[in-house]
Amino acid sequence: MIQLFHVSVSYPGDPPVLTDVSARIDKGELVFLTGPSGAGKTTLLRLVFGQLLATAGQVLVAGQNVARLKRRDLAQLRRRVGVVFQDFKLLPTRTVFDNVALPLAVLGTEAAVVARKVGALLRYVGLAGKAEALPLRLSGGEQQRVAIARALAGDPAILLADEPTGNLDQERADEILDLLTQVHARGTTVVVATHDRRVLEQFAQRVLILDRGRLSADGVLER
DSSP states (O other), X not given: OEEEEEEEXXXXXXXXXXXXXXXXXXXXXXXXXXXXXXXXXXXXXHHHHTSSOOSEEEEEETTEEGGGOOHHHHHHHHTTEEEEOTTOOXXXXXXXXXXXXXXXXXXXXXXXXXXXXXXXXXXXXXXXXXXXXXXGGSOHHHHHHHHHHHHHTTOOSEEEEESTTTTSOHHHHHHHXXXXXXXXXXXXXXXXXXXXXXHHHHXXXXXXXXXXXXXXXXXOOOO
């Protein structure tokens, strides 16, 4: 599903962000990506989403070389990848319903289908009664659930979550991780970037560890 072959990312005058990273994530896997701040976790997720191109090496998503895709084909690929951003990126002046419906509206989905699907997603993430609320009136955990519902709206084959528990207390963080594992159980390939050791010890199956831009370990975390 996701393949990285000797991938490097660098910018003139700065140390490399990623250096010679190779990894494979198969369809239906749940993988945690960890490392200290600045290790390259977010950069790796951006490569998978096609938001950033590698300086060297190849990134393949669903068998397609991201760097060789035309703009239209890249847009099609991105529809197969849901992204949960660290800062949520919700539209503050639009309702929860509108935020979750946004990917469907972009696709020109019929209003009746949008209403049915958004309603189902909000029930799935435990926010059935919050459809008309504005994001800023929600707790951090609730906002994160909205972000997850929006990421799932397009029925993605891959879900990327960048520090999804970073701003939450332990109880809310556990709820979000439980939700992501439920998404994985449905057959979605899930990649979670986190620096939280407790999360890794509690939930991780397979862990990729980045250290100063290099992949230093790939396997089951020792507890």
